Amino acid sequence: MYWSVWLCVVSLFIASITHWVYKWRNPKCNGKLPPGSMGFPIIGETIQFFIPSKSLDVSSFIKKRMKKYGPLFCTNLAGRPVVVSSDPDFNYYIFQQEGKLVELWYMDSIAKLVGLDTSQSIAATGYVHKYLRNLALAHFGTEALKGRLLSKAEDMIRTRLHDWTKLPALEFKSCVSSMIDDMKKEKFLSDDFVVFVMFGILFASFETISSTLTLAIKLLIEHPLVMQQLIEEHEAILKNREDPNSGISWKEYKSMTFTHQVINEVLRLGSVAPGILRRAIKDIQVNGYTIPSGWTIMVVPAALQLNPDTFVDPLTFNPWRWKDMGVGVVAKNFIPFGGGSRLCIGAEFAKVLMTTFFHVLVTNYRLTKIKGGQIARSPVLTFGNGLHINISKKHG
Numbered sequence: 038m039y040w041s042v043w044l045c046v047v048s049l050f051i052a053s054i055t056h057w058v059y060k061w062r063n064p065k066c067n068g069k070l071p072p073g074s075m076g077f078p079i080i081g082e083t084i085q086f087f088i089p090s091k092s093l094d095v096s097s098f099i100k101k102r103m104k105k106y107g108p109l110f111c112t113n114l115a116g117r118p119v120v121v122s123s124d125p126d127f128n129y130y131i132f133q134q135e136g137k138l139v140e141l142w143y144m145d146s147i148a149k150l151v152g153l154d155t156s157q158s159i160a161a162t163g164y165v166h167k168y169l170r171n172l173a174l175a176h177f178g179t180e181a182l183k184g185r186l187l188s189k190a191e192d193m194i195r196t197r198l199h200d201w202t203k204l205p206a207l208e209f210k211s212c213v214s215s216m217i218d219d220m221k222k223e224k225f226l227s228d229d230f231v232v233f234v235m236f237g238i239l240f241a242s243f244e245t246i247s248s249t250l251t252l253a254i255k256l257l258i259e260h261p262l263v264m265q266q267l268i269e270e271h272e273a274i275l276k277n278r279e280d281p282n283s284g285i286s287w288k289e290y291k292s293m294t295f296t297h298q299v300i301n302e303v304l305r306l307g308s309v310a311p312g313i314l315r316r317a318i319k320d321i322q323v324n325g326y327t328i329p330s331g332w333t334i335m336v337v338p339a340a341l342q343l344n345p346d347t348f349v350d351p352l353t354f355n356p357w358r359w360k361d362m363g364v365g366v367v368a369k370n371f372i373p374f375g376g377g378s379r380l381c382i383g384a385e386f387a388k389v390l391m392t393t394f395f396h397v398l399v400t401n402y403r404l405t406k407i408k409g410g411q412i413a414r415s416p417v418l419t420f421g422n423g424l425h426i427n428i429s430k431k432h433g
């Protein structure tokens with residue numbers, strides 16, 4: 038009697054565990070799920086996802102699965118069922134579906150922060166989003182940049198670079214981060230900048246600029262021909278400037294064609310946003326598969342930007358490739374700043390800051406690498422123990 042009760046309990050336990058594992062591995066779906074594996078119960082494939090790789094290339098987690106399953110595959114990361122996409126057409130479509138088929142995945146936390154009930158409609162969140170976006174664009178957008186940010190950025194960069202020459206060696210990324218940090222303290226933008234600092238910290242971070250700029254400096258040091266052409270472009274601008282004491286004008290900024298190509302190439306290789314996340318708010322049909330409502334969709338910019346079918350020899354730093362790049366190719370395959378109604382509001386700001394940095398740097402200073410700069414993706418782009426460089430004045 039005792040044994041049969043015990044056997045019954047054990048069998049029930051095994052049956053429920055098996056059922057649980059089966060349900061984990063075969064999630065409910067009103068159709069056919071994209072191929073893939075949900076990994077182990079609870080942890081899914083989270084550990085494999087975070088294994089660092091020592092290259093700029095797409096992480097081996099994504100690469101292996103893209104090869105095995107195709108451009109859309111399902112997995113489970115950090116306890117959430119996820120569909121990972123490297124399909125340019127689907128990504129483009131998803132970016133246009135904000136509020137209709139998808140929403141930002143961290144929407145709940147934003148809603149809580151701004152005091153909304155998370156069960157409220159998308160329209161309310163959409164309204165808050167529109168408001169914050171317009172507010173932020175007024176401070177970081179093109180008009181603000183043309184008006185005063187460009188000259189403020191130039192002044193600040195001149196001061197910082199001058200200070201940095203006094204150091205025998207500096208860790209570039211932390212110096213750039215502290216420069217960007219100072220923009221907040223010194224009321225670089227305006228009195229109510231604090232609002233945007235909060236907004237920026239929540240939605241995107243200045244970390245993105247410092248990583249991109251650090252990668253740019255590393256690549257420029259390693260590619261003297263690119264550096265030479267960059268110097269020539271900026272020296273020509275100085276030569277043609279009517280008033281040698283004036284700063285960079287908006288017209289000059291717009292004319293820096295090669296610099297823009299260098300920045301695009303660094304953004305492409307850097308793919309600093311490892312994944313752009315959305316949550317399906319309805320079942321989504323794609324290529325005969327169904328993505329169930331509630332699932333996360335992860336768009337992986339690196340998978341597009343390092344695709345050899347689109348970018349020949351994708352891991353080579355070749356700014357000249359941008360000379361003949363078709364608009365159609367760029368629209369769907371180059372998404373460092375996301376897309377659709379969530380397109381990064383700091384995109385132009387980031388480009389102006391980097392361009393101004395290059396202008397002041399290459400016309401006045403010389404760079405020497407001291408040590409470091411080892412790339413890793415974990416999956417965020419990092420630089421091992423940092424990139425240590427020396428900056429010295431060119432003339433005198």
Ligand code: HEM
Nearest residue numbers: 177237240241245246249310373374375379381382383387
């Ligand atoms: C190289 C630098 C940068 C990169 C690569 C970058 C990348 C991105 C990406 C991929 C998104 C889309 C996120 C999504 O769709 O979920 C985004 C959104 C955003 N970024 Fe940036 N970003 C950069 C710099 C900045 C800067 C400097 C600011 C602030 C001035 C900023 C503010 C924002 C904001 C507020 C959003 C959210 C926009 C919205 O939801 O409407 N970003 N960024």
